[in-house]
Amino acid sequence: MSVLSILKKRGFIEDLTHTQELEDYLSNNKTTCYIGFDPTADSLHVGSLVCIMALAHMQREGHRPIALVGGGTGLIGDPSGKTELRKVITQEQIDKNKTGLRNQLGRFLDFSEGKALLLDNAQWLTKLKYIPFLRDIGRHFSVNRMVKAESYKARMDSDDGLTFIEFNYMLLQAYDFMQLAKSHDCFMQMGGSDQWGNIVAGTDLIRRTLGKQAFGITFPLITTASGIKMGKTHKGAVWLDSEKFSSYEYYQFWVNADDADVTRFLALFTFLSMEEIEQVKDIQGADLNKAKVILAYEACKICHGEDEADKALKASVSMFGSIEIPDNLLPGSSIPRGRHQRYSEDSVPSSSYNKNDIIEKIPLIDLFVDAGLCKSKSDVRRLIKQGGAYINGNKIAGFDQKIIDGDVQNCEVLLRAGKKKYHKIILN
RNA sequence: GGUGGGGUUCCCGAGUGGUCAAAGGGAUCAGACUGUAAAUCUGACGGCUCAGCCUUCGGAGGUUCAAAUCCUCCCCCCACCA
Numbered sequence: 014m015s016v017l018s019i020l021k022k023r024g025f026i027e028d029l030t031h032t033q034e035l036e037d038y039l040s041n042n043k044t045t046c047y048i049g050f051d052p053t054a055d056s057l058h059v060g061s062l063v064c065i066m067a068l069a070h071m072q073r074e075g076h077r078p079i080a081l082v083g084g085g086t087g088l089i090g091d092p093s094g095k096t097e098l099r100k101v102i103t104q105e106q107i108d109k110n111k112t113g114l115r116n117q118l119g120r121f122l123d124f125s126e127g128k129a130l131l132l133d134n135a136q137w138l139t140k141l142k143y144i145p146f147l148r149d150i151g152r153h154f155s156v157n158r159m160v161k162a163e164s165y166k167a168r169m170d171s172d173d174g175l176t177f178i179e180f181n182y183m184l185l186q187a188y189d190f191m192q193l194a195k196s197h198d199c200f201m202q203m204g205g206s207d208q209w210g211n212i213v214a215g216t217d218l219i220r221r222t223l224g225k226q227a228f229g230i231t232f233p234l235i236t237t238a239s240g241i242k243m244g245k246t247h248k249g250a251v252w253l254d255s256e257k258f259s260s261y262e263y264y265q266f267w268v269n270a271d272d273a274d275v276t277r278f279l280a281l282f283t284f285l286s287m288e289e290i291e292q293v294k295d296i297q298g299a300d301l302n303k304a305k306v307i308l309a310y311e312a313c314k315i316c317h318g319e320d321e322a323d324k325a326l327k328a329s330v331s332m333f334g335s336i337e338i339p340d341n342l343l344p345g346s347s348i349p350r351g352r353h354q355r356y357s358e359d360s361v362p363s364s365s366y367n368k369n370d371i372i373e374k375i376p377l378i379d380l381f382v383d384a385g386l387c388k389s390k391s392d393v394r395r396l397i398k399q400g401g402a403y404i405n406g407n408k409i410a411g412f413d414q415k416i417i418d419g420d421v422q423n424c425e426v427l428l429r430a431g432k433k434k435y436h437k438i439i440l441n
Numbered sequence: 442g443g444u445g446g447g448g449u450u451c452c453c454g455a456g457u458g459g460u461c462a463a464a465g466g467g468a469u470c471a472g473a474c475u476g477u478a479a480a481u482c483u484g485a486c487g488g489c490u491c492a493g494c495c496u497u498c499g500g501a502g503g504u505u506c507a508a509a510u511c512c513u514c515c516c517c518c519c520a521c522c523a
Contacts, residue, residue: 265477272478299476333477391488392470399471399485412491431470433477 015040016074020230022287023280025067027206027233030216035228038200039076046071046201047079047193049134049186049208052087052106055113056254059266063232063281067203069121072129073284079130079199080118082111085138086185089178107135117253120316130197134189141188150188153221154214159183162210183214190215191222200227206234235281237271253316260317261360264325265433267309268302275304283311285345293343303342310348319347324360331356332435361427363437368424371440373415377404377428380416384428384436396430403429 017039020026029035038044048064050057057065068078084107115124115131122129159165162183165175190212193199200219202212212229219227251266252258270278279290285307293304306326314322330336330353337352364384371380381393381402394412396402402409405420405427416438420426426438 269477272476275478299478301478302476305476305478329477387470389488391491392486394491395485396471401471431472 016071016076019070019074020067023070024277025063025070025230025232025281027231028209029230030213030228031226034226035201035230038226038228043075043077044201045077045079045193045197045199046203047081047132047190047199048203049081049083049189050114052082052084052110052114052133055110056252056257057114057117058250058252060250062253063235064203064205065118065121066282067230067232068129069284072122077128077130078122079132079193079197080114080122081189081193082107082114082131082133084111084133084135086134086182088135088139107133113254120253120318132193132197134185134192137192138185138188146184146188149222150184150191150218153218154184154187159210159214162214164207164210183211186211187214187218190227191218194219194223194225194227200225201229202227203230203232206231237274255317255321259360259362260313260321261325261328261362263316264309264313264322264329267312268305268329269433270305270308272301275301275308279304279308279311279343283308283315283346285311285343289343289345303336303338306336306338307343307346307348311346314347321360323349326353327356328360330354332361361435361437363439365439365441368421368440371416371438372421373417375415376412377402377409377414377416378412380438381428381430384438386428386430386434386436401431 015036017026017029017036046068048068050061050064068080071078084104087107088104111131111133118124118129118131124131159180165180165183186208190199190202202215204212209229209231212231216227216229219225250258251263253263255263267278267282276290276293279285279293280287293301296304306329309329310322310326313325317325326348335352335354338348338350340350362385378390378393378397381387381396382390387393387396393402397409397412400408404414404416405422406429416426421440424440426440428436428438430436
């Protein structure tokens with residue numbers, strides 16, 4: 014089975030160019046393909062996960078993926094859009110972010126021996142000269158056509174308008190594609206559905222300048238069943254970096270998936286076989302939670318490693334109760350089977366304090382803020398008032414309550430905000 | 442460059458001198474119900490030393506007992522015209 018059918022089957026494909034030719038191209042060649050990533054943050058989040066998984070599938074089928082960091086485009090920034098000032102980022106910042114991206118992508122892709130590449134378009138974009146660029150590249154673009162591109166059309170019709178810089182992203186991205194085609198034999202670009210126009214511009218440019226056929230694939234925008242763009246929690250974006258978002262929280266994010274999303278997410282975000290995933294469709298009601306556990310385990314394993322996934326599973330069982338993973342459910346998963354009871358060890362988010370500083374000293378209100386369970390003291394008060402703040406499973410009654418000796422068990426105190434957010438205070 | 446319209450709390454968006462921490466909706470959070478789901482209902486939703494106080498309505502000044510609301514200057518955005 015070709016990668017294309019794999020991607021198709023798993024729900025990655027929104028749109029593609031030259032269906033039949035692309036199928037042939039992928040079946041008969043070991044190809045190179047690329048996806049662009051923004052270096053605007055030092056970590057990727059689940060929003061980019063579809064792209065990353067697609068690259069991983071390509072690599073698993075013997076193709077060579079390129080992750081292209083937009084270091085050059087990042088240097089331009091984009092002054093438009095008053096809501097989110099996309100700032101011009103400095104070279105140092107880009108370099109730092111690049112390292113971060115590289116480390117994270119390394120969990121999904123094998124960068125050894127040139128099996129995958131990480132490139133930066135600053136390499137060629139910063140060398141561009143305006144006049145030659147206009148002459149050699151600009152002449153291939155028709156403004157009439159560009160304006161009709163869906164991504165621009167919306168902006169043209171909106172009140173915000175479109176800046177010249179933004180308008181030029183299409184040319185720059187097309188140029189990127191052409192460069193990669195020339196230098197790395199890369200004739201395939203993938204990206205989110207909003208990238209369609211830019212990708213097609215690239216394939217056109219390659220045809221006109223190099224006389225070669227190039228291909229493009231776009232992925233659907235993944236929304237949750239409730240129609241919201243996925244990847245937001247109380248802590249903001251769901252980062253792939255364990256410093257920003259612990260593996261336990263990452264696991265929790267997936268376990269909390271909507272019923273209606275489970276099979277779709279299994280197909281997109283795990284490597285389990287589609288035959289097995291198909292069977293999950295028949296599962297009804299509470300049993301679906303078992304499939305969610307496997308989804309969370311597998312997603313966590315891919316991003317943070319098997320050890321972390323184990324820990325997250327155990328921590329979750331300790332917090333939320335036992336669960337049984339039957340042998341015949343998604344047998345391809347390496348999740349430990351059988352009944353998971355309470356474990357002593359866990360990896361719930363925690364922080365350490367000096368015992369003498371805490372006991373009967375610091376109000377719980379402050380600890381909830383410190384632990385990141387609430388964003389302000391007012392927030393904690395609210396929580397307490399509404400009966401959602403707990404210490405060791407007991408409701409906190411007063412605003413001035415402090416930890417007392419009796420609360421400490423094995424040098425630990427467990428704080429809880431609402432039903433799902435836990436934080437452990439370790440005293441020593 | 443000209444003319445007109447705007448910048449309000451996370452987002453959209455009401456609000457034209459006191460009754461404004463600011464309607465309404467969305468998002469979010471908590472409680473109930475549940476399956477760590479969805480839907481639904483209830484409540485909360487700037488901060489704090491929390492029945493009180495403090496800081497917010499593009500920025501800086503000013504008028505007034507009192508300003509998101511009036512005046513001045515500045516910054517930014519949009520539309521049309523050039």
